[in-house]
Amino acid sequence: MFARPLLIRATLALPLLALAACATAPDTRVTRFHLNQPIAPAAISIEARDPALANLEYETYAGAVNGELARNGFTPAPRGTAELVAVVDVQRQYSAGPIKPPPFSIGIGGGTFGRNVGVGGGVTLPVGKARATELVQTNLAVQIKRRSDNTVIWEGRAVTQAKGGTEQAAAANAAPKLAAALFGGFPGESGRTISVK
Numbered sequence: 001m002f003a004r005p006l007l008i009r010a011t012l013a014l015p016l017l018a019l020a021a022c023a024t025a026p027d028t029r030v031t032r033f034h035l036n037q038p039i040a041p042a043a044i045s046i047e048a049r050d051p052a053l054a055n056l057e058y059e060t061y062a063g064a065v066n067g068e069l070a071r072n073g074f075t076p077a078p079r080g081t082a083e084l085v086a087v088v089d090v091q092r093q094y095s096a097g098p099i100k101p102p103p104f105s106i107g108i109g110g111g112t113f114g115r116n117v118g119v120g121g122g123v124t125l126p127v128g129k130a131r132a133t134e135l136v137q138t139n140l141a142v143q144i145k146r147r148s149d150n151t152v153i154w155e156g157r158a159v160t161q162a163k164g165g166t167e168q169a170a171a172a173n174a175a176p177k178l179a180a181a182l183f184g185g186f187p188g189e190s191g192r193t194i195s196v197k
Contacts, residue, residue, distance in 0.1 A: 027195040030157070034187045036190055043075045044069055044144070046069075048087075061140055091141075092139075136163070140179065
């Protein structure tokens, strides 16, 4: 009598586990601004907004931006040599996410007892400790400006969020995703925020 409710609960839990495993990658929010004038592809230098932050992680994002600019017809140039400059800024913010439930639970089901008397009920006992997850928000911002007069002719920002410790949160995966979203359909619609899968 007791084995059947446990089996039913375990069977019902399987589709939920499958859905959790198939969770899709988080969206990227992209906003761009420009002067609504054509931007002719030309030689362009990639530079860090803050040279003190130009570390290995920054180089991963700068490389992804460089690749997307080249895909849009721009020619990479050594730092400090081109009239056009792409100023790259990367920020990663860490915060506590929602409380993650215990890894699994045990269900105890009831049955019928006695003659013509029914007693039913169920109790679910969590096993393990609930813990907070960490969320990582990555912001990639790029300004394209003219070196001669420091005029910004295009700028954009791409933001995504992923669970800490996952592949989506790693710079090697986040950088190409953010850069592709930012420069997709370049120069893009000015002043509008869009979501990119």
